[in-house]
Amino acid sequence: MVDSKKEMLMHGLEEKIRNCQRCPLGKLRTNAVPGAGSYDARVMFVGEAPGYWEDQKGLPFVGRAGRVLDELLGEIGLSREEVYITNIVKCRPPENRDPTEEEIKACSPYLDRQIDIIRPKVIVPLGRHSMGYILRKFGFEPESISKIHGKTFEAHTLFGKITVMPMYHPAAALYRPPLREELRRDFAKLREILVGLR
Ligand code: URA
DSSP, X not given: OOOHHHHHHHXXXXXXXXXXOSSTHHHHOSSOOOOEEOTTOSEEEEESOOOHHHHHHTOSSOSHHHHHHHHHHHHTTOOGGGSEEEESSOSXXXXXXOOOHHHHXXXXXXXXXXXXXXXXXXXXEBSHHHHHXXXXXXXXXXXXXXXXXXXXXXXXXXXXXXXXXXXXXXXXXXXXXXXXXXXHHHHHHHHHHHHHHO
């Protein structure tokens, strides 16, 4: 059962995100997308920013990339209800362009807070923007994603040691099908890590 303090803190934070005007994306959104899943998740997936369907529904990864993510989760026996899925930027950039440095700077304190409240054991940044932010946050210098996807980084936080494992963004597998195999292999490694945590 999720403790009620976490629930209260997360609900308060989600409310702030839904009302946020820290950057110009606040004026353009249909819905902000705080994140979804278990507040007690052992693993947290961090994508880049909502796309069209996410903006329509207020939920992360509900478009085509989301179907890839669901398949990968299913293959290692995980459901969305037991993980937490969010993005660095919580509102959709126009035309699905990459988030800017300013947008990441304005929005990332929400992600930092989500990490502090949920206290995951494993963080999986999906795609290079997310990888760059998360690795730097924990004191690592990012390299190209083709080089470091599936590698693990041990990070120290105020709530203990966590493992960061960057992966390709699931959308990349839609336009570069061989990457789906790489993602499958990385998800299999993630399963090993989670088994080791039990
Ligand atoms: N791509 C992302 O990075 N995040 C989403 O929520 C959807 C697509």
